[in-house]
Amino acid sequence: MRVGAAYTLIPDLAVKERAAPAERAALERLAAWAYQYTSFVSLAAPAALLLEVGASCALFGGLTRLLDRIGRGLQTLGYRTNCALAPTPLGALWLARAGAEARVTDARALFNALAPLPLACLGLERNGEALLAGIGLTCIADCLRLPRDGLARRAGPEVVNALDRAFGRLPDARRAYLPAREFHARLPMPAPVDSVEALLFPLRRLLGELAGWLTALAAGIPRLIIVLRHDRSAATRIDVNFSAPTRDAAHILLIVRERLERTPLPAPVEEISVTADALQPLGSCNLDFFSGARAPAEARAHLTERLQARLGTEAVHGLDQRADHRPESAWRFSAPGQAPTCSETNTVGGARPLWLLPAPLLLEQRDGRPWWRGALTVEDDRERIESGWWDGGGAARDYFIARDAAGARLWVFRELYDPRRWFLHGVFG
Amino acid sequence: MNFAEVLQRPDIWRAGRAAPMPALATGFAPLDALLPGGGWPFGALTEICCARAGIGELRLLLPALVELARGNRWIAFIAPPYIPYPPALTAAGVELARLLVINPTTRADELWSVETSLRSGACAAVLSWAEFADAAPLRRLQLAAEAGGAWGVLFQRRTLSNSPAALRLRLEPADGDQLNVHVVKRRGGWSAGPVRLDPNHAMAMPAPARSVARDLHPRRA
Numbered sequence: 001m002r003v004g005a006a007y008t009l010i011p012d013l014a015v016k017e018r019a020a021p022a023e024r025a026a027l028e029r030l031a032a033w034a035y036q037y038t039s040f041v042s043l044a045a046p047a048a049l050l051l052e053v054g055a056s057c058a059l060f061g062g063l064t065r066l067l068d069r070i071g072r073g074l075q076t077l078g079y080r081t082n083c084a085l086a087p088t089p090l091g092a093l094w095l096a097r098a099g100a101e102a103r104v105t106d107a108r109a110l111f112n113a114l115a116p117l118p119l120a121c122l123g124l125e126r127n128g129e130a131l132l133a134g135i136g137l138t139c140i141a142d143c144l145r146l147p148r149d150g151l152a153r154r155a156g157p158e159v160v161n162a163l164d165r166a167f168g169r170l171p172d173a174r175r176a177y178l179p180a181r182e183f184h185a186r187l188p189m190p191a192p193v194d195s196v197e198a199l200l201f202p203l204r205r206l207l208g209e210l211a212g213w214l215t216a217l218a219a220g221i222p223r224l225i226i227v228l229r230h231d232r233s234a235a236t237r238i239d240v241n242f243s244a245p246t247r248d249a250a251h252i253l254l255i256v257r258e259r260l261e262r263t264p265l266p267a268p269v270e271e272i273s274v275t276a277d278a279l280q281p282l283g284s285c286n287l288d289f290f291s292g293a294r295a296p297a298e299a300r301a302h303l304t305e306r307l308q309a310r311l312g313t314e315a316v317h318g319l320d321q322r323a324d325h326r327p328e329s330a331w332r333f334s335a336p337g338q339a340p341t342c343s344e345t346n347t348v349g350g351a352r353p354l355w356l357l358p359a360p361l362l363l364e365q366r367d368g369r370p371w372w373r374g375a376l377t378v379e380d381d382r383e384r385i386e387s388g389w390w391d392g393g394g395a396a397r398d399y400f401i402a403r404d405a406a407g408a409r410l411w412v413f414r415e416l417y418d419p420r421r422w423f424l425h426g427v428f429g
Numbered sequence: 430m431n432f433a434e435v436l437q438r439p440d441i442w443r444a445g446r447a448a449p450m451p452a453l454a455t456g457f458a459p460l461d462a463l464l465p466g467g468g469w470p471f472g473a474l475t476e477i478c479c480a481r482a483g484i485g486e487l488r489l490l491l492p493a494l495v496e497l498a499r500g501n502r503w504i505a506f507i508a509p510p511y512i513p514y515p516p517a518l519t520a521a522g523v524e525l526a527r528l529l530v531i532n533p534t535t536r537a538d539e540l541w542s543v544e545t546s547l548r549s550g551a552c553a554a555v556l557s558w559a560e561f562a563d564a565a566p567l568r569r570l571q572l573a574a575e576a577g578g579a580w581g582v583l584f585q586r587r588t589l590s591n592s593p594a595a596l597r598l599r600l601e602p603a604d605g606d607q608l609n610v611h612v613v614k615r616r617g618g619w620s621a622g623p624v625r626l627d628p629n630h631a632m633a634m635p636a637p638a639r640s641v642a643r644d645l646h647p648r649r650a
Binding site: 315321330336339340351352356406407410427428429 | 480481482483484485486487488501502503509510511512513514515516517518519520521524525526527528529530531532533534538541542545546549550551552602603604606
């Protein structure tokens with residue numbers, strides 16, 4: 001039917017141009033995803049995949065379980081598929097094309113399964129199919145009843161060849177598909193989207209494909225690039241970094257969701273694309289049998305990534321020491337979980353408070369004593385710290401422990417040189 | 430071993446009694462004697478009310494933190510009032526590698542951080558200084574602590590009514606740099622105290638032999 005004819009029948013018909021490259025890309029991504037279930041995947045263009053599952057049954061706990069898993073995974077990815085199982089690739093292809101959800105495990109049952117199928121599922125060209133229909137053949141059983149050489153002369157040797165391959169009388173070699181080392185997926189939105197919740201649906205599908213591809217390659221990614229395309233604004237790019245290579249789709253979705261909520265969208269999103277190019281080998285880890293928890297290091301990394309995705313990397317830190325006599329320089333924030341670099345402990349100085357103020361607080365003096373929410377009682381023991389003249393942050397101070405009216409212990413100091421002011425530097429927690 | 434001793438074992442369930450809870454020894458024997466399970470409750474919230482910072486509220490937790498820092502889960506400080514000072518922590522025996530300091534900027538982020546850290550199962554202890562006006566969000570935090578198997582500590586300036594925390598303490602300074610600890614609420618018992626402790630003594634004490642909590646797994650609901 002021509003497009004014009006379709007428009008006359010339905011005036012407000014929505015027509016989209018068929019994008020063959022996008023379809024091919026989607027098929028290849030699906031093949032990469034399916035690679036986690038079997039080591040032999042073959043493309044049967046334009047819209048079919050062949051998976052050799054005989055060797056995978058033992059690992060996945062039986063044929064039924066494996067097929068159910070594959071079916072559920074395909075549903076999560078958002079594809080509508082017809083699945084069929086047969087001893088030969090061409091037999092399975094024809095059964096799937098015919099829409100029969102058949103599971104033929106026996107070569108003898110293959111004949112009964114394939115016989116009633118219409119000729120359309122042979123995938124012949126239009127005039128080949130018309131020729132067979134012209135001589136009165138409607139289903140495969142009819143083809144099988146005719147003499148072989150006669151059929152070969154009328155319809156061509158390909159038909160007889162195909163029948164032989166489908167029934168296993170001739171070998172059927174297929175080219176294996178190997179997943180690429182890069183993942184790039186684009187998904188156009190059916191309508192412009194401007195809410196984060198609505199973006200999660202296509203993201204979930206794309207990340208499901210990504211996770212399948214990573215499982216197939218036994219790898220993880222340390223970073224991910226998400227690009228949101230808008231109609232009239234420049235594309236929004238979101239770089240997501242992970243502290244350790246990961247292929248956990250749920251965790252990646254959580255992190256991406258937090259980042260999306262913090263990123264302002266200048267315009268509604270028309271297309272979303274996900275790219276991952278840096279693969280790192282990542283083996284599987286054994287789950288704890290009783291609690292199902294993942295490895296402690298991975299759980300720790302997941303938590304810090306989630307916190308940093310929502311609060312920003314500058315709000316989540318670890319702690320580390322530095323070798324310096326000045327108290328404000330004797331510590332620093334570090335990346336979470338980083339091994340401490342300085343192992344020297346302060347053996348020379350006195351007690352240190354558990355809390356340090358970000359900057360020393362100037363205290364006013366009343367009656368010669370420092371005052372902070374009440375008069376402070378300063379004890380006699382002092383610690384003199386004089387250091388740091390070489391880098392401009394010189395400190396010449398006498399440190400004391402003081403007690404305030406409520407009984408809290410504070411760490412105060414007095415400058416050695418004029419003006420001899422009192423400062424509060426820490427609180428003993 | 431006689432029958433009475435056998436009955437005292439923690440892995441025997443007696444139908445008439447509440448289930449023994451996992452607990453981490455506090456390091457102060459008089460306080461351990463008052464607490465159910467003999468220590469800080471794991472998988473639950475502890476609410477510590479002290480009107481003024483610096484009277485010893487963090488030093489009270491130090492022996493437990495020293496023990497937990499040897500494990501493989503985080504100890505998270507959320508919205509601390511000042512900077513946790515690494516030289517003092519190291520001097521007390523706390524290993525720095527497991528400490529996580531989180532400084533959220535908004536109130537909503539504070540609550541989210543506390544709940545996420547408790548629920549994740551990756552934190553052994555979550556110490557929060559976020560102030561709560563009422564006890565309503567605490568129910569969620571209690572459930573999160575149970576799900577993640579974490580020890581949640583909420584420092585408050587004022588006591589909250591109807592708080593669902595498993596353990597509620599009120600601290601007051603006593604003379605001579607000691608601390609009066611009132612157990613306002615504990616599971617399976619009446620309020621007790623005050624117990625007079627010297628929080629500095631814990632820093633000199635070695636790790637208690639019967640601490641429980643190193644390999645507690647989070648309970649997946």
